[in-house]
Amino acid sequence: MIGWSLRRGLMDEGFTVDWLDDGDAAVVICAEQSYDAAILDLGLPSRDGLKVLAELRHQGNSLPIVIVTARETVTDRIKGLNAGADDYLCKPFDFDELVARLRAVMRRRARLVAAVLEYRDLSLNPTTRQVAHQGRQVILSAKEFSLLEALLERPGVVLTRDQLRDKLYGWDGDVGSNTVEVFIHSLRRKIGYDYIENVRSVGYRIPAP
8 A cells, every 4th residue: 555655646747657566576687677775664575675776786886865764762873774775764754745856866866977968069967957958058858858868878779668668667667669759859849850869669879970
């Protein structure tokens, strides 16, 4: 019930959310997919949340992680933070506080990973979520921003339509087959048609510099 409610609430806040209720599955998926952050409960089936956290950090995965748990003693908090958690929140918690803490760890990660993504006369700032083209600010929707960010992070690499659709909606998004094409068309109108290449029958890319 908590997981389902959190997923709906975070989606209402503009996040794309994948939800797993199994510790082993979480380790596998976090190794295979790229996420901006994770909310981790400790009382998971198959593998305890602390073991999930330890395994991810052992793999060198620096994914920002906020622990939410009923384990509220100081010792439990110390264990979680020492295992590599970025923040720790005890149940019951306020949803708005969780969102604030989640955004905070994402901002810290964004400052460490990249201040600004640049390509020719186009720039995208993941921290301030601003985009500029030829020195002028471009207003993008949340989905357009996420799509452009995914492409700019890997110039020269072709991202398939399925990869981009997952970036926008997660696994369970009930979306039309041409949704990515619609957002690509909208982006091209706003930043110019020569920034995003269509690789026929495969997907899209930002050309390599």
